[in-house]
Amino acid sequence: MSFRFAFVGVVGAVVTAAVVTLPAADAKKDVPANPTFTKDVLPIFQKACQDCHRPGQMAPFSLISYEEARPWARSIKDKVVSRYMPPWHLDRTIGEYSPDPSLSDAEVETIARWVDTGAPKGDPKDAPQPRVFPADHTWQFGEEPDLIVTSPPITIPANGPDLYPEPEAATGRRRTVRNGRHQAPSKKSIRLPSARVT
Numbered sequence: 001m002s003f004r005f006a007f008v009g010v011v012g013a014v015v016t017a018a019v020v021t022l023p024a025a026d027a028k029k030d031v032p033a034n035p036t037f038t039k040d041v042l043p044i045f046q047k048a049c050q051d052c053h054r055p056g057q058m059a060p061f062s063l064i065s066y067e068e069a070r071p072w073a074r075s076i077k078d079k080v081v082s083r084y085m086p087p088w089h090l091d092r093t094i095g096e097y098s099p100d101p102s103l104s105d106a107e108v109e110t111i112a113r114w115v116d117t118g119a120p121k122g123d124p125k126d127a128p129q130p131r132v133f134p135a136d137h138t139w140q141f142g143e144e145p146d147l148i149v150t151s152p153p154i155t156i157p158a159n160g161p162d163l164y165p166e167p168e169a170a171t172g173r174r175r176t177v178r179n180g181r182h183q184a185p186s187k188k189s190i191r192l193p194s195a196r197v198t
Ligand code: HEC
Pocket: 044, 045, 048, 049, 050, 051, 052, 053, 058, 059, 060, 072, 075, 076, 077, 079, 080, 085, 086, 087, 101, 103
């Protein structure tokens, strides 16, 4: 049995969801010779980046449209090749997770090749339908969580380096977490600590 848990941060959660077989190794032949934004790159951004890289969310710029993404092309290549983005701290060689926002080797190579070939836009007709997101400051997994745990308030200065406070909030349970999410109490709360479920 699993339940959705409203306190844990996505990044820090101990994800015990569905471990199944190892994915087949990615072959370079899965990488298009001339990738375009609309056909090849946007579907990857929709899957792995737009949860954070869209207006109102935590990431510093949007990856919704070509015009928004294009100025970041160099940096995007650096960050996906180094696997700094998307943030995913689980070992990709052990099992398969659901949901799993990490990129396959072929997806990383597709983005790298797109940047190396001048980051072309491509035909707008190739673009997938835009993703529809839940409203800001609502639960992002589309339904009410089964359990909401409130942490002690944390005051974060308006300016300064990233903070990693470790507030404790008892859940009273030991269970499988299927999905976890921080919900800031107000729009003034921007960067949230990750949390562990034990
Ligand atoms: C879980 C949220 C999240 C996801 C998913 C995510 N990002 Fe990010 N990204 C961030 C945050 C927050 C920052 C700024 C802080 C930092 O650099 O660590 C960032 C920074 C970046 C930067 C660096 C910008 C700079 O200052 O140079 C790039 C490039 C980037 N992201 C690209 C991507 C791409 C491409 C994807 C998808 C393949 C992705 N990100 C997925 C949250 C996310």
